[in-house]
Amino acid sequence: MKKKWILALDQGTTSSRAILFDTSGIARANVAEEFTQYFPQPGWVEHDPWDIWNTTKNCMQEVLKQAGIKPEEIAAIGITNQRETALVWDRRTGKPVYNAIVWQCRRTADACVRLREEGWNEILRRKTGLMADAYFTATKVAWILDNVPGARRRAEQGYLMMGTVDSWLMYNLTGGKVHATDFTNASRTQLFNIHTQEWDPTLLKLFRIPDTMLPKAQPSGSFFGMTDPEILGCEVPIHGVAGDQQAALFGQACFKAGNVKNTYGTGCFLLMNTGARAVQSRNGLLTTLAATVEGTPVQYALEGSVFTGGASIQWLRDQLGLISSASQSEELALSVPDTGGVYLVPAFTGLGTPWWDMFARGTLFGMTRGTSRAHLVRAALESIAFQSRDVLDVMIKDAGYPVTSLKVDGGASANAFLMQFQADIIQRPVERPAEVQTTALGAAYLAALSAGLFKDQNDIVENWTLERTFQPQMTREESQNRYEGWQHAVRQAIAYTKKD
Numbered sequence: 001m002k003k004k005w006i007l008a009l010d011q012g013t014t015s016s017r018a019i020l021f022d023t024s025g026i027a028r029a030n031v032a033e034e035f036t037q038y039f040p041q042p043g044w045v046e047h048d049p050w051d052i053w054n055t056t057k058n059c060m061q062e063v064l065k066q067a068g069i070k071p072e073e074i075a076a077i078g079i080t081n082q083r084e085t086a087l088v089w090d091r092r093t094g095k096p097v098y099n100a101i102v103w104q105c106r107r108t109a110d111a112c113v114r115l116r117e118e119g120w121n122e123i124l125r126r127k128t129g130l131m132a133d134a135y136f137t138a139t140k141v142a143w144i145l146d147n148v149p150g151a152r153r154r155a156e157q158g159y160l161m162m163g164t165v166d167s168w169l170m171y172n173l174t175g176g177k178v179h180a181t182d183f184t185n186a187s188r189t190q191l192f193n194i195h196t197q198e199w200d201p202t203l204l205k206l207f208r209i210p211d212t213m214l215p216k217a218q219p220s221g222s223f224f225g226m227t228d229p230e231i232l233g234c235e236v237p238i239h240g241v242a243g244d245q246q247a248a249l250f251g252q253a254c255f256k257a258g259n260v261k262n263t264y265g266t267g268c269f270l271l272m273n274t275g276a277r278a279v280q281s282r283n284g285l286l287t288t289l290a291a292t293v294e295g296t297p298v299q300y301a302l303e304g305s306v307f308t309g310g311a312s313i314q315w316l317r318d319q320l321g322l323i324s325s326a327s328q329s330e331e332l333a334l335s336v337p338d339t340g341g342v343y344l345v346p347a348f349t350g351l352g353t354p355w356w357d358m359f360a361r362g363t364l365f366g367m368t369r370g371t372s373r374a375h376l377v378r379a380a381l382e383s384i385a386f387q388s389r390d391v392l393d394v395m396i397k398d399a400g401y402p403v404t405s406l407k408v409d410g411g412a413s414a415n416a417f418l419m420q421f422q423a424d425i426i427q428r429p430v431e432r433p434a435e436v437q438t439t440a441l442g443a444a445y446l447a448a449l450s451a452g453l454f455k456d457q458n459d460i461v462e463n464w465t466l467e468r469t470f471q472p473q474m475t476r477e478e479s480q481n482r483y484e485g486w487q488h489a490v491r492q493a494i495a496y497t498k499k500d
C-alpha cells in the first residue's frame with residue numbers, strides 16, 4: 001500500500017484538530033474538537049490532561065474515517081501544539097499528578113517578580129531568550145512540585161516526568177515508550193539553553209527541577225518514535241514536532257533570515273526568521289529557536305505579539321453588539337473612506353511590544369457628532385494593523401534585515417480590508433497563502449521532510465501557493481501621517497492610565 005498521507009495533529013488552547021495532508025500540502029480532511037477550560041481562581045487557567053489526549057485521539061480517528069483512508073497509508077505524523085503549557089505525570093502509571101497549567105495562567109507571577117528582583121532576568125534572557133514571566137513552563141512545573149502533596153519527594157525519587165503538550169501527546173501516542181520534545185517547545189520552557197540546545201543545569205537548579213524529569217530534546221524534524229498499534233490499528237512514525245508559532249513560520253516557508261509571518265488570531269503573533277543569528281532584542285522581543293530538520297543548521301527567530309488582535313472584533317460583536325459576525329466588519333469598514341480621525345487603542349489587557357504597559361486600558365480618541373458605527377468598526381480593524389506595525393518596526397530595528405513582504409495567516413487574515421490596510425501601513429506587500437492552516441501544515445512539512453517524502457525545503461517553497469497579494473496603495477506620506485496619529489493615541493492612552 002502506498003504511504004502518501006501526512007497526519008498533522010494541532011493541539012491548541014481551546015480545541016484539538018487533526019488534518020490529513022497530501023504531499024503537495026493540500027488538506028483532504030479536517031476534524032476539530034473543543035474541550036473545557038478550567039479557571040479555578042482569578043487569573044488561573046488549567047486543562048484536564050486527559051481532555052488534551054482524548055480530543056486529539058478522537059480527531060485523529062475521525063479524520064481517517066472521514067477521508068476514508070487506512071492508517072497503513074499514513075507515511076508520518078507531525079505534531080504542533082499550544083506552547084509553554086506544563087504537565088507532570090508519574091512514569092509508573094502514566095497518570096498526571098495535577099491538571100495541565102496553561103500558558104495563560106498567572107499563578108506564578110509573584111515568583112517571577114522575585115526572580116527579577118534577584119537579578120535573574122538578564123541571565124534568563126541570555127540563556128533562554130525569554131524574560132522572567134509566568135507564561136513559561138519552568139515556574140509552573142515548580143508550582144506543581146511545591147503544591148501537590150508528595151510531588152517533590154516523588155520527583156526526587158525519579159518517578160515523575162515533565163513535559164509540554166507535545167511530550168504528553170507523544171508519551172500517550174507511543175504507549176508510554178517515548179518521553180521526548182523538540183527544540184522549539186524546549187526553547188519555551190525557560191530551562192533550555194537556546195545557544196547549545198541543551199537543558200541548562202544552572203536553570204534546573206534555580207527552578208529546583210530534577211533532571212530525571214526532563215524529556216529528550218531533539219530537532220523538530222526528526223524521528224521521535226512509533227505510535228502504539230492499539231491507537232490507529234498499526235504503527236505510524238512520528239517525524240515532526242514544533243510549537244504552534246514556529247510550525248506556522250515553517251508552514252509559511254519562512255526559511256531565510258528576514259522572512260516574517262504574522263498570524264491574526266485572538267492576538268497576533270509575528271515571527272521573523274533570523275537565520276543562524278540569535279538576535280538579542282533591545283525592545284522586548286523574545287529570541288527563540290525556529291523549527292529545523294535534523295542535519296540542517298539551527299535557526300533562530302525573533303517573536304513579538306499583539307495582545308488584542310481579532311479579540312477587539314469579538315468585543316465589537318459580543319460586548320457592543322455593533323456587528324453580528326466578525327466578517328461583517330469588512331463591509332462596514334469599507335463603507336466609509338476612513339475613520340474620520342477616530343483611533344481605538346484596544347489595550348484591554350495592557351499593551352505588549354514595544355510599549356510594555358500592563359496597566360494601560362482600552363481608549364477611544366477623536367470622536368465627533370458624526371462618528372458612526374462604521375467608523376468605530378474601521379478603527380478597531382485599523383488598530384490590528386497599527387499594532388502589527390509596532391512589532392514589525394522593532395523587529396526590523398533589532399535584526400537589521402530588510403523585510404520585503406509580510407506573509408499572513410490566522411482567522412482575521414480572511415478580512416481583505418484589514419490586509420489591504422496592513423499593506424498600506426507597513427508600505428510593503430502582504431501575501432496571503434491558499435492554505436491558511438499554516439500551523440498544521442508546518443507540522444506536516446516537518447514530518448514529510450524528516451520521513452524523506454520531500455527532498456529538501458525547496459519542495460515546500462514550491463508548494464507554498466499564493467492566494468492573493470495586497471500591494472500598498474496609500475502614499476508613503478499618508479501612511480506615515482496615520483501611523484503617527486496612532487502613536488500619538490497610544491501615548492495618550494498610556495498617560496491617561498498613569499494619572500490615577
Ligand code: ADP
Nearest residue numbers: 265266310311313314326327410411412414415
Ligand atoms: P485563535 O486561533 O486565536 O482562536 P483564529 O485564527 O481562529 O484565532 O481567529 C479568530 C479571531 O479572528 C477572532 O478573534 C475573530 O474575531 C477574528 N476574525 C475572524 N474572522 C474575521 C474577519 N473576517 N474579520 C476580522 N476578524 C476576524
